[in-house]
Amino acid sequence: MNLAIRSREQYVGLADKGGVMQGAYFSRSTFLAAANDWEVAAMHAQADELSRAGVSLKVTEGSDIQKSIPCLASNISGLVEVQGEGHAVGYKVVDRFLRASGAKVICEASALKLQPGVKSGRGPTVQTSEGVIEADDVVVAAGLGSNALLPWLNLWPRRGQLIVTERRRSVYKLPGNFIFASYLLEKKKADVGQSVDSGSAARACALVIDPLPYDQYLIGGTREEDDDDQHTEFAAVQRILARAVEYMPFLGEMSVIRVFAGVRAATPDGLPYLGQVKEAPGLWVATGFEGDGICLAPLAGDAMARMMAGKDIPPGVEALAPDSPQRKRRES
Amino acid sequence: MRVTPDILVVGGGPAGVAAACDIAEANLSVILIDQAPKLGGVLFRNFGDNSRRLLPSDLADTWRNLSGRLTAQAARIRTELQTVFIGMDAAGVVALNNRASGKAYTLAPRAIVVATGAIEYVEPLPGWHLPKVMTAGGLQVAVKESGTPPPGDILLAGSGPLLLAAAAQLVKLGRPPVAVIEAANPPRHAFAALALPLSYLREGGSYLTAMARAGVPWLRGARLEEIHKDGGAFSVVVRRRDKLHRYRADIIALHNGLRPNNIGLPRQNLNPQKGPVVIYAGDCNEALGGRAAALSGSSAAHRLLLALGVKPATEPCRAAADIEKYRKFQKLLAEVFKACPSAEYHLPPDETILCRCEQQTVGDLSIFSARSSLSAREVKLNGRFGLGRCQGRFCAEKTRGLLLMTHRDAPTVDALIGQRWPVKPIPIKDLADLDHEES
Ligand SMILES: Cc1cc2nc3c(=O)[nH]c(=O)nc-3n(C[C@H](O)[C@H](O)[C@H](O)COP(=O)(O)OP(=O)(O)OC[C@H]3O[C@@H](n4cnc5c(N)ncnc54)[C@H](O)[C@@H]3O)c2cc1C
Ligand SMILES: Cc1cc2nc3c(=O)[nH]c(=O)nc-3n(C[C@H](O)[C@H](O)[C@H](O)COP(=O)(O)OP(=O)(O)OC[C@H]3O[C@@H](n4cnc5c(N)ncnc54)[C@H](O)[C@@H]3O)c2cc1C
Numbered sequence: 001m002n003l004a005i006r007s008r009e010q011y012v013g014l015a016d017k018g019g020v021m022q023g024a025y026f027s028r029s030t031f032l033a034a035a036n037d038w039e040v041a042a043m044h045a046q047a048d049e050l051s052r053a054g055v056s057l058k059v060t061e062g063s064d065i066q067k068s069i070p071c072l073a074s075n076i077s078g079l080v081e082v083q084g085e086g087h088a089v090g091y092k093v094v095d096r097f098l099r100a101s102g103a104k105v106i107c108e109a110s111a112l113k114l115q116p117g118v119k120s121g122r123g124p125t126v127q128t129s130e131g132v133i134e135a136d137d138v139v140v141a142a143g144l145g146s147n148a149l150l151p152w153l154n155l156w157p158r159r160g161q162l163i164v165t166e167r168r169r170s171v172y173k174l175p176g177n178f179i180f181a182s183y184l185l186e187k188k189k190a191d192v193g194q195s196v197d198s199g200s201a202a203r204a205c206a207l208v209i210d211p212l213p214y215d216q217y218l219i220g221g222t223r224e225e226d227d228d229d230q231h232t233e234f235a236a237v238q239r240i241l242a243r244a245v246e247y248m249p250f251l252g253e254m255s256v257i258r259v260f261a262g263v264r265a266a267t268p269d270g271l272p273y274l275g276q277v278k279e280a281p282g283l284w285v286a287t288g289f290e291g292d293g294i295c296l297a298p299l300a301g302d303a304m305a306r307m308m309a310g311k312d313i314p315p316g317v318e319a320l321a322p323d324s325p326q327r328k329r330r331e332s
Numbered sequence: 333m334r335v336t337p338d339i340l341v342v343g344g345g346p347a348g349v350a351a352a353c354d355i356a357e358a359n360l361s362v363i364l365i366d367q368a369p370k371l372g373g374v375l376f377r378n379f380g381d382n383s384r385r386l387l388p389s390d391l392a393d394t395w396r397n398l399s400g401r402l403t404a405q406a407a408r409i410r411t412e413l414q415t416v417f418i419g420m421d422a423a424g425v426v427a428l429n430n431r432a433s434g435k436a437y438t439l440a441p442r443a444i445v446v447a448t449g450a451i452e453y454v455e456p457l458p459g460w461h462l463p464k465v466m467t468a469g470g471l472q473v474a475v476k477e478s479g480t481p482p483p484g485d486i487l488l489a490g491s492g493p494l495l496l497a498a499a500a501q502l503v504k505l506g507r508p509p510v511a512v513i514e515a516a517n518p519p520r521h522a523f524a525a526l527a528l529p530l531s532y533l534r535e536g537g538s539y540l541t542a543m544a545r546a547g548v549p550w551l552r553g554a555r556l557e558e559i560h561k562d563g564g565a566f567s568v569v570v571r572r573r574d575k576l577h578r579y580r581a582d583i584i585a586l587h588n589g590l591r592p593n594n595i596g597l598p599r600q601n602l603n604p605q606k607g608p609v610v611i612y613a614g615d616c617n618e619a620l621g622g623r624a625a626a627l628s629g630s631s632a633a634h635r636l637l638l639a640l641g642v643k644p645a646t647e648p649c650r651a652a653a654d655i656e657k658y659r660k661f662q663k664l665l666a667e668v669f670k671a672c673p674s675a676e677y678h679l680p681p682d683e684t685i686l687c688r689c690e691q692q693t694v695g696d697l698s699i700f701s702a703r704s705s706l707s708a709r710e711v712k713l714n715g716r717f718g719l720g721r722c723q724g725r726f727c728a729e730k731t732r733g734l735l736l737m738t739h740r741d742a743p744t745v746d747a748l749i750g751q752r753w754p755v756k757p758i759p760i761k762d763l764a765d766l767d768h769e770e771s
Contacts, residue, residue, distance in 0.1 A: 091713035099703075107705050166721050166757055167689075231422040232753070234438050234766060241764040252761030256754055257721050 001053050003316050004292065007299035008086055014298060015086075020100045024092035029176035030085040031069075032184070034078035035247060039181035046184050047080045056083045071172035071250050078181075087177065087210075090294045097301065106130055111142065114149050116280040123282035137308055141286040144227060144265040153273060153322065155265045155288055157227035161236050162220040164258040165251070169215050172250050180207040180247065207243050209251070217254065219244050223264075232259045266290045268327075274300055275307060275321035284308070285322040336769045337361035337410060339636070340426060340441040342417040345373020346398060346622065347614020348447035350629030351636075353401040355445075356408035357645040358637050363441070365415040365428060367756075371402075373449055373614075374469070375622045378476045388535055394626050419753020420444065420598040424607040427766065429758050436758065437767040443609035443636050446597055447629060450590035450615035454490070455677050456694065456730050459559025459566070460586060461685040468498045468587035481507045484582025487568065489513035489556040492669050493536060494587050499548055500539035508546035510581050513570055515671035517552040525668050528661055551577070553672035559584055573674050590619040595725045595745075596752045602639045609639045624658035627651040679737055686734070687727040689720020697734055706735065708743035717748075721757060724749040 014021035034043040047057055058081040065079045066072055072079075098105065109130040117123040123136040140146050147155050183206035210218040222236050237259055245252045267273060267288035277283040284307070286300050293300075303317045319326075337360075341352045344366035352364045370377050375387070376395040402409065418427040418436065426444065429436040452467040454460060466474075468488055475481050481502055486509045488495045499512050518525065525533070543550060554572035566584055570577040594616050601610045613632035614625040631651035637644045671677070682695030692715075700715040711717055717731045718724035724731075728745045735742030 091709075095710075095714050105705060107707060165760070228422070233421045233423050234425055234427050234763075235423075235768075238763055238766045241760050245761060245764050252764065253759060255721075255757035255759050256763060257723060257757045258719070259753060 001049060003299055003314070004295055005053060005055065006314055007296050008084075010298035010302065011086055011088055020096045021088070021093065024096050025086055025088045027084065027086050030082040031176050031178045032078075032080040032082065032181060033072070033076050033178055033247065034181040035075050036077070040078040042181040042185050043078050043080055046181070047082075050082060057081065058083065069175065071174070071248055073247050073249055076247055081176070085176070088294050088297075089213075093294060093297055097297070111145075111149060114138065114140070114283070117282040119281050121281075124280065135282070137282045137284060139284040139286055139304060143287060144263055146265070146285065146287045150277075150285065153285065153287070154268055156268070157225060158264040158266050158290065159224045159226045159229065159231065159261050160221035160264060160291075161224075161232050161240070161259065161261045162218060163237055163240065163256055164212075164260075165217045165219070165254040166257045167215045168254050170250055170254070174209065174211040174217075174248075177211070178209040178248075180243070182206055183208055207240060207247070209244060209248060217251065219251075227263050229261045229263045232261050264290045264293075271327070272296065272300070272320055273322035274303060274317060278321075278323050336439040336441060337363040338441060339363070339443050339445065340365070340439070341445040341447060343373065343445075343447035343449060343614070343616065344368070344371035344411070344413075345447060345449050345614060346376065346394060346625040347449075347616070347629035347632070348373070348445065349398045349402055350626040351445040351447060351613050351633040352409050352629075353398065353405055354630050354633035354645065355636065356405035357401075358633075358642055360408070360637075360640075360642060362405075362409045363412060363439070364409055365412045365417060367414065367416045367431065369414050371411065371413070373625075374473070388531065390531060391622050394623070398626060416756050416758075417446075417448070418758050419596070419755045420608065420610075421753060426608075427753070427758075427763075429756075429762055434759070434762055435767065436762040436765065437769055439769040441608055442604065443611070443640060444598065445611055445613050445629070445632050445636060446594070446616055447613040447625075447632075448593045448597070448616045450619045451593045451725065452494075453588045453591050453729065454586045455588045456684050456686055456734075457557060457559065457680050458684045459561075459568075459584075461688050462559065462561065462566075464566070464582065465559060465584045465586065468494055468585040471583070471585040472498050472501060475501060475505065481505055482583055484565070485510050485580070486583045486585060487511055487513070487566075487579055487581035488585045488587070489568075489570075490587040491515040491671060492587055492589055493539075493665065494590075495585075496536065496539040496543070496550075498585060498587075500542040503542045503546040503548065508543075508548045509585075510579055511549040511551055512543070513554050513556050514550060514552045514669075515555055515675040515677075516669040517672050518668045519552075521668040521670075524664055528664055528668075532661065532665075553675050555671075555675040555677075556584075556586070571675070590615065591729065592616050592619055593725075595728065595749050596723055596755050599751055602635065604640060609636055611636050611639075618659070620655065620658045620662050624655050624662075627654050627658075631655060679734065686730055687717050687720055689722050689727070690716050692716050692727075694734060697731065698738075701735060701739060706739055706742060708747040711735075711743055711748060723752070723755070 011021055011025045015025040032043045032046060034040040051057055060068055060079040065076055066074060109128045111126050111128050113127040115125040124138040126133045126138055140149055144155055144157055146153055208220050212218055219240060265288050273285045273288045277285060286304055289296055303313050306313050339355050339360055339362045341348045341362055341364045344364055352362045356362050368377055372379050379395055414430060414432040416429045416431060418429050420426045425438050425440050427436055427438045452469045454467055488499055488509050491514055495512050499509050502509050554570050556568055557571050558569045560567050565580055565582045568579050592615060598610050600612055601607060611632040613629045617628060634644050680694055684694040686692050686694050686697055712719045718728045728748045732742050732745055
């Protein structure tokens with residue numbers, strides 16, 4: 001959590017006038033919402049954790065909830081506004097960083113095999129579909145694809161199905177991203193490396209309603225143990241949307257224009273991999289960000305650059321070293 | 333709970349109805365859906381109304397025959413109108429949405445015939461997106477539905493025989509168009525045209541005669557370059573060789589050809605082991621015109637039955653050979669209507685709208701393509717093309733076409749759109765309340 005807060009601060013810095021993230025990152029609040037007792041409990045647990053980390057919160061209860069945000073149904077019984085959060089548009093973030101870096105991009109080139117480097121000699125070599133590349137340092141940041149290059153990473157797929165609505169002005173405007181507390185539970189389950197049930201009954205019990213620029217909404221999402229990102233199902237989407245209209249009836253009138261799936265890469269202990277591989281000089285890993293890779297991108301990139309340059313790194317990052325013996329492994 | 337029929341046929345034009353009849357005649361049960369309130373498709377939806385006399389008699393006979401077979405098979409064919417095909421998901425489940433009742437439901441058919449017809453292609457030019465600028469086919473449909481053309485002077489522009497058909501239709505209703513602007517010069521290809529069947533030539537001849545009698549100019553080798561608002565009307569600029577012509581009109585109808593309407597639809601599959609069998613029929617498979625559509629429906633039904641291991645009622649299927657004939661005619665027509673070099677399409681000015689849903693322009697595309705690599709994903713997410721409300725149905729081909737002018741490796745329409753649902757937008761409340769039919 002502290003790393004996430006730090007990363008967000010970096011976004012804020014980069015989004016300042018003239019910064020690379022201007023127009024790609026916006027400050028806004030996130031709302032945690034709960035509709036039953038166990039969701040209320042999960043919401044407060046999260047709020048306590050945030051509060052201890054120094055985040056400012058605003059708790060609303062009872063009928064004040066609908067007074068302050070009129071589009072919420074009366075079954076919402078708990079609401080916490082997490083202030084000073086932000087919205088980073090994933091594809092824009094990638095595009096901005098890429099352009100700022102000036103790096104040469106070779107598209108449609110698949111890394112096939114890694115050859116470790118030798119101590120105080122040459123760095124690793126990478127065999128790709130477009131030829132062999134030698135470098136002093138190599139960072140494996142291929143998401144779930146990192147498994148094929150370094151099988152011991154043992155990354156697990158967590159597919160998410162998402163829904164995008166048409167652009168449509170409504171009398172209501174959501175003041176931020178709404179996370180329903182069951183989502184936190186579902187995500188935690190993934191974080192501690194527990195198996196998320198891949199049976200369809202368990203799909204889609206986690207709900208996030210995210211207002212996008214231009215009056216569209218992104219509604220998600222499932223967490224399924226599967227790596228097929230072409231796989232979307234009516235049944236799963238129906239379950240997500242049924243809950244969405246239950247809590248925000250005005251969404252019922254909006255039309256869905258797109259449904260898609262993405263796959264998150266989860267690690268056995270729920271922490272990302274970020275650091276050097278000990279026995280392989282010049283080999284680095286940055287992956288396993290599960291559902292937080294956009295949020296953590298500035299921190300991860302900056303920390304990686306610092307580690308390579310031998311500079312000091314933010315506290316907490318050393319615990320993310322990929323092959324640290326303290327890290328939990330999971331048998332496949 | 334209703335029981336799912338064996339086969340879903342999407343689209344009630346000649347292709348879909350022919351397929352439904354052939355399949356039912358082989359003793360399978362069929363659900364036939366169309367988003368329109370009547371069967372018949374583009375050509376026959378208003379059959380029996382005032383439009384009837386506008387149809388060539390052989391086409392009218394085709395529809396009369398299909399309607400008779402449909403009635404005879406009523407026990408095996410369940411027809412659902414005002415019902416939109418939403419898509420097929422990864423589990424092979426199909427969702428349909430009744431637009432009248434707002435009810436959506438899923439079913440799991442063994443096979444699907446997709447017969448969603450064609451859509452018109454319009455080349456983007458400044459002003460093409462304005463209200464009262466429509467497609468020539470859209471104008472025809474509006475005329476068929478209301479019986480009279482919309483008020484005001486009408487100008488037709490683009491290319492192809494459909495412009496002539498629309499012009500003749502307007503003449504018959506006593507409202508001749510201002511002019512027909514045509515990029516090709518068909519009389520130049522009279523020799524090739526002679527290889528077309530007599531029925532085509534007669535049809536074309538009757539259109540031209542009607543236009544000539546009403547004094548409608550057919551400006552050939554010419555291109556409409558700009559549409560400007562001018563008071564309550566439009567003023568347009570037409571280039572013919574090096575000369576500019578100006579016209580005024582209240583309504584502009586554009587048309588640059590037909591394309592299969594298969595954007596986002598499930599891919600064809602003939603192997604029942606890999607999920608439901610999916611076959612395209614009619615203009616959705618290949619835009620070959622009304623005469624080939626019914627044949628194509630029969631051919632699709634035949635292949636579908638074989639894939640399912642069911643014996644067709646009639647054997648062997650002759651449709652395929654006949655379709656080949658129409659394919660040849662279509663090629664000839666394309667030759668006859670090939671744009672003159674001086675009227676070929678070129679990059680329109682930057683302010684031209686390319687994607688109506690997101691109001692993205694030709695200029696936006698060129699700025700984007702100059703600085704970014706052109707993967708389909710980047711064109712969509714960073715470029716904002718092909719991901720609006722229409723799901724790329726109207727801009728994907730335009731986007732690819734313009735990108736191709738400068739980039740040889742521009743993503744294909746298929747890479748841009750792929751297979752996805754919903755094929756048409758569907759209200760959240762309808763999806764949240766999906767019914768599931770038993771099979
Ligand atoms: C449904 C869903 C919702 C999400 N919501 C959020 C959110 O709200 N906030 C948030 O912060 N994060 C969210 N995420 C997570 C976020 O998208 C990921 O954590 C992030 O994309 C991870 O970034 P990455 O660079 O590690 O990997 P990726 O984005 O997966 O990128 C890896 C890249 O490596 C390439 N690659 C793979 N193998 C090879 C190879 N062998 N050779 C060459 N290239 C290769 C891939 O093509 C890909 O481009 C969500 C994810 C999903 C699926
Ligand atoms: C504007 C226009 C004018 C034409 N003029 C002529 C002409 O003058 N002479 C000629 O020979 N041919 C003409 N054609 C071609 C002719 O219409 C077609 O060749 C013929 O109708 C094709 O038959 P079909 O069954 O393949 O498709 P269609 O007749 O187009 O039928 C397709 C049906 O599918 C339905 N549909 C589409 N999508 C969905 C969905 N998602 N869910 C549910 N239903 C759906 C539509 O409502 C439609 O009824 C014209 C075509 C167009 C588009």
